[in-house]
Amino acid sequence: MASAATVWDGRRPEQSWLSRKLDDRRVLAALFMLPVAALLLTFLSYPLGLGVWLGFTDTRIGRDGIWIGLENYTYLFEDPVFWLSVFNTIVYTVLATILKFGLGLWLALLLNHHLPFKSLIRAIVLLPWIVPTVLSAIAFWWIYDPQFSIISYVLRGIGIIDTNIDFLGEPWNARLSLIAANVWRGIPFVAISLLAGLQTISPSLYEAAMIDGATAWERFVHVTVPMLMPILAVVLTFSVLFTFTDFQLVYAITRGGPNNATHLMATLAFQRAIPGGYLGEGAAIAVAMIPFLVASTIFSYVALARRKWQQGGSDD
Amino acid sequence: MAGVAGGTLLGRAARAEVVAADVPTPGYEIESGAELRVLRPAKFVAGDEELFLANSKKFTDQTGVAVRVDQESWQDLRPKTAVAANVGTGPDIVLAWNDDPHQYPEKILDLTDLADYLGKKYGGWAPLAETMGKGPEGNWICIPVGASGGKMVYRDSWMKEAGFSEFPKDTAGFLELAKALQGIGHPVGFTLGQAEGDANTFCHWLLWAHGGSVVDENGKVTLDSPETRAALAYGTELYKTFIPGTLSWLDPSNNKAFLAGEVSVVANGISVYYAAKTSDDPNVKALAEDIGHAAMPIGPVGRPTETALTVSGMIFGHTKYPNAAKEYLRFMMEKEQYEPWQEASIGYWAHSLNAYDGNPVWTVDPKHTPYQKIMTESLPYGYKGPLGYASAGTLADYIVVTMVSSVVSGAASPDDAIAEATRRAERYYR
Missing domain, CATH: 3.40.190.10 (Periplasmic binding protein-like II)
Incomplete structure (x- = not known):
């Protein structure tokens, strides 16, 4: 009778091979990670690998290249424009990052106080970050225009200067002008991120410090800074990466001029690879950015994320 | 005095005329279901774009071939052209800058028959057009459309x-x-x-x-x-x-x-x-x-x-509709389209074909006249050397x-x- 088949015999039914595999947590984990791995391999590893490969070839746009070993790198090693772009990139990144963090932290501390219309002010602070980079670049291009600069116009109007400021025609003026534009654009990201960090600090720590007689400066140094350090490390890492690889601001405002004085490694790589047509050399410049990026990431992340220091211990 | 001068100029304008020779058209047989994508530089003067689009629409109306015209900023045209050449897809026709066609002669179609036809019909090609249009083998690799000279x-x-x-x-x-x-x-x-x-x-x-x-x-x-x-x-x-x-x-x-x-x-x-x-x-x-x-x-x-910034029509080898593309370039260079296009841009693009010296746009206002012979008097940016990858890279x-x-x-x-x-x-x- 059919009922005999439905009697449970006390044994688990035989599992298929697939079921057994899917019950294995390692297999399941690997399976779940597969889509992400595929995306990363396709859109990150492959272009990176291709870029590294192109740097060892003489590929031009429209024509395949051949392996030329380190020739692109040895040429760049003796190329003063390349070294100028390295210098510019480092100056740009260091100065802009210091200013963004100094001013961003200051702004975050201000916004952390109880202000009227606090939410509205915070939203307004984010505006420079929200505006598309190329639009803010065009606005700065006008602000720095040698003939029509609003800054020169105002300063002339109140009698501080006689002739317009040559913001973009003189190398150091141009570099500092671009840094100012980058700082204006980058402050909101730093300020809002640090503000989030500030709000995670327990008020009881400040109360305890006050009971111990700590001054405002001592509270800042011994409570705020150490507690803020983990988020500071992350924000600094991102900020350095964004600044080091900046392209749009420079390309829209100066295109690397005057006399290549404002070329960053990213803009020089683009100019040589795409308009210049020399993909191999452009790729080599782009690849040359990687050691700098890795070094700055390691510095900002490892150096600032020392847990003992954050917790008030010594730097052993 | 100004009135006299103006009257004289109007008189000259009335006499100015584009004379086309009686030459049989090449008769390109347009592929069935053909459609074209055209990439060109963004306008610098409004009339250029308006008439270019109007002429393209006229082509569609007469032939049934849909034409999509994409415009790129001057800085971006060269990279976009390069990418299309590299990957073998994208626009069928590019109005390319200067010596770009010479960077990829093997990726674009031979247009000698079309250039011969246009040259015979419109009084021959201006010297800069010959330089820009002919590839290293002496055949025509693109159709110089015009040049903007300084x-x-x-x-x-x-x-x-x-x-x-x-x-x-x-x-x-x-x-x-x-x-x-x-x-x-x-x-x-x-x-x-x-x-x-x-x-x-x-x-x-x-x-x-x-x-x-x-x-x-x-x-x-x-x-x-x-x-x-x-x-x-x-x-x-x-x-x-x-x-x-x-x-x-x-x-x-x-x-x-x-x-x-x-x-x-x-x-x-x-x-x-x-x-x-x-x-x-x-x-x-x-x-x-x-x-x-x-x-x-x-x-x-x-x-x-x-020197002058030249634009030349080139047809990529990857196009599925080579005849439609050639016919489009022919159509755009014919008097009925080219003359009003040049007039609308008051000669911003100086002509590559000698007969267009007779376009009244050059004489209706004496301030236009200095731009009339741009493609006759100008040198290519790669002067004195051969055109190609090196000249394009040096310029860029x-x-x-x-x-x-x-x-x-x-x-x-x-x-x-x-x-x-x-x-x-x-x-x-x-």
Whole structure:
């Protein structure tokens, strides 16, 4: 009778091979990670690998290249424009990052106080970050225009200067002008991120410090800074990466001029690879950015994320 | 007097005519279901775009071939063209810059039959068109559509105020004019920033006017020469008369400065005049009356050394509809379309086919006339060498611009700047 088949015999039914595999947590984990791995391999590893490969070839746009070993790198090693772009990139990144963090932290501390219309002010602070980079670049291009600069116009109007400021025609003026534009654009990201960090600090720590007689400066140094350090490390890492690889601001405002004085490694790589047509050399410049990026990431992340220091211990 | 002159000009305009020979059309058999994608530079004058699109629509109406026209900014056209060439997909037709077709001759279709037809029908091709249109094998690899050339654009009243009754024809006289204009508070201004059009136009003219060139006929770099040094010495003197800030000027900067009355002379296409003439601002419109156009002064080399930004129609080999693409280019170059297109842009794109010398646009206003022979009188940017990857790369890398701007501004000595420019140019020409 059919009922005999439905009697449970006390044994688990035989599992298929697939079921057994899917019950294995390692297999399941690997399976779940597969889509992400595929995306990363396709859109990150492959272009990176291709870029590294192109740097060892003489590929031009429209024509395949051949392996030329380190020739692109040895040429760049003796190329003063390349070294100028390295210098510019480092100056740009260091100065802009210091200013963004100094001013961003200051702004975050201000916004952390109880202000009227606090939410509205915070939203307004984010505006420079929200505006598309190329639009803010065009606005700065006008602000720095040698003939029509609003800054020169105002300063002339109140009698501080006689002739317009040559913001973009003189190398150091141009570099500092671009840094100012980058700082204006980058402050909101730093300020809002640090503000989030500030709000995670327990008020009881400040109360305890006050009971111990700590001054405002001592509270800042011994409570705020150490507690803020983990988020500071992350924000600094991102900020350095964004600044080091900046392209749009420079390309829209100066295109690397005057006399290549404002070329960053990213803009020089683009100019040589795409308009210049020399993909191999452009790729080599782009690849040359990687050691700098890795070094700055390691510095900002490892150096600032020392847990003992954050917790008030010594730097052993 | 103005009325008499105007009447004379109208009379000449009435006589001007584009004469086309009776030549049988090639009769390209359009593929069934054909559709085309065309990539072209973004407009610099409004009439150019309006008529180009109208003509494309007319083609669609007559043939049933749908045409999609994409426009790219000047800076982005070259990379987009390069990518299409590299990956073998994208637009069927590109109106490409300068020597771009010579970078990928094996990726584009031979257009000799079409060029022969157009040449026979419209009085032959202008010299610059022949240079740009023919590939290394002597066959036609593209159809030069037109060129935008730089002329001296000046304020007539200020020139007269400076004591000059007409625009100087040679470089020595021009330097005197520039000094005089600076003396009366109206400096000149020439683009020295990383500007693809205006900076390259001015700096190459300066180099060639003194007998220098980036390369010789065989593509050997010849920048290290007494002629280059003479050009840089002249440029240094001339730079002293410039309005401050030209080192950072990009392509729109000189137009803005001129129209705002900040500078008295710039090197530009007819777009400045077009902008003044079609402006809604009565003050700017009135400025059009005072604008003069003159040929770029001739230097010690003794002949014109102007250059021009050429656009040429090329058809990629990856197109599924080669006949439709050829027919489209033929259609756009025919008198019925080309003549009104040129008129709408008041000659911003000077013609490549000689018969269009007869287009009334050149004589209806005497201020248009200096731009009439751009493609007859101009040299290609790659002068004196062969066109191709090296000439395109040298131009895009601002090698001549950087050499000139760094010397005239005192940022580098002539020897250092020439050595650096030579090093970069040899990277391409090797």
